[in-house]
Amino acid sequence: MTPSREKPIRRGQGGAPGACETEDDFFLYLDTFFVRDHPSVELGRGDDCAVLNLPGRSCFTTDLFLEDIHFRTRYFTARELGHKSLAVNLSDLAGMGVRPSGFLLDLIAPKNRTLDAAFWDDFFQAMANLAESAGAVLAGGDLSAGPCLGMAITAWGMPDENSAILTRGPASPGDMLFAVGEFGLARTGLARLESEGREAQARYPSAVAAHCMPTPQIEAGLVLARIAGKHGGVTGLMDLSDGIARDLPRLLRFEHGAALDIPADTLHAEIRAHSAETGEDPVELAVLGGEDYALLGAAHPSVIGRLEQEVEGLRVIGEVVEGEGLTVNGRPFRQSGFDHFGG
Structure with a gap:
């Protein structure tokens, strides 16, 4: 339900959210999208x-989402930015197997241009649609002008x-490794968006959606946590980002x-199509991935059958072994994927 407003919002000309003239206007503006009442929020x-x-x-979890670091406005829509900035946090909660309750939003509005x-x-x-579907309430935050568009959500x-x-x-x-959700598809979407812009959506709709509008695996995380609480056997879980x-x-x-063990024919068709066009190894692309917002986990072999039955989309992808290092389909894999400080 949309809360009623006690007074009208004043629309201004600056870059402030909703083109509001003041921060007080902005708080009223938020009330048109986000409910206030929630069992976990007293005030x-x-x-x-x-x-x-x-x-x-x-x-608790927190993530930054900054223009030209995590996204580009030349191909992200406003709708996608609102969704993804919250989705990446909800994916962290899914990786712990917990039910989302609420969030805080810190927002930087660019002062060098008008949105x-x-x-x-x-x-x-x-953002409000995703919050509502996840059962999370916006409990507060902060607003500032700055050099770029950016969000920080806790x-x-x-x-x-x-x-x-x-x-x-x-x-x-001896524990089995599993994934829930696609991996490598968002990387494919990013590559196509960087090279083609939004025109990529015509041939790679699933890949573009995976990068721009990821779906946090909240329900899968809850089911895994419930199985672990009742039967044990889940020996690790995390958000795959x-x-x-x-x-x-x-x-x-x-x-x-x-x-x-990841056969190429088990990967999404758009990963394989992109790889065929660029000459990349589709399995290598999928393992490098990035921004998948899937779940990656480990479990004792005795519970894997139950997990496959009860967790939609779960697939076994390998096994934990003695020693160090990673092999993929029997060959050493030495590339290490994305790192903000890795150059």
Whole structure:
């Protein structure tokens, strides 16, 4: 339900969200998209601090989303930016197997150009739609002008009753590795967008959507946490955001190696089509990945059958092994994927 406003919003000409003249106008503007009431929030937007009512253990996560670092406005729509800036945080919560509760939004509006009311309407509507579907409330945040468009979101969630909170490790040799969701598809979308702009959407619609409008695997995370809480056997889980090659050692806490078995014909058709056109190895592309926002996990062989039955889209991709390093389809894989500080 959209809350009512006590007074009209004043529209200005600057780059402020909703083209509002003041920060007070902006808070009223947010009320047209985001509800205030939520069981976990005692006092929400509009005061110096939010007051949360969290009855037990909670997980918090935060992510930056900055123009020309994480996205380009030349091919991202306002709707996609609003969705993805929240989705990347919800994916972290999915990686812990917890249910989203709320989030804080810090927003930088570019002072060197005007983003009109239509842009901000689309941006906030998409964010609000995702928040509503996930059960998360906007509890507060901050607003500033700055050199570029940027968002920083802090989100939190709580485990369901009798469910585990899942973490990276402590997998052991012999445990099976699995993924939920596509990997490599977002990398394909990014490559096509960088080379073709939005024209890429005509031939690579799934890849473009995977990069611009990722779907956090919230339900899969909750099911995995419920199985782990009742039966055990899930020995690690994480959000897959920097690609398998970079994230898998993190999942294993740099203590073990892994042998992956990923036949090319199991990859999404658009990954294979892109690779055929560019001459890339589709499996290598998929393992390098990046911004997949899938789930990557490990489990004891005794529970894998249950996981495959109960978690939609889960597939086994390999095994934890003694020693160090990564092999893919029997060959050493030495590339390491994306790193913000890796050049």
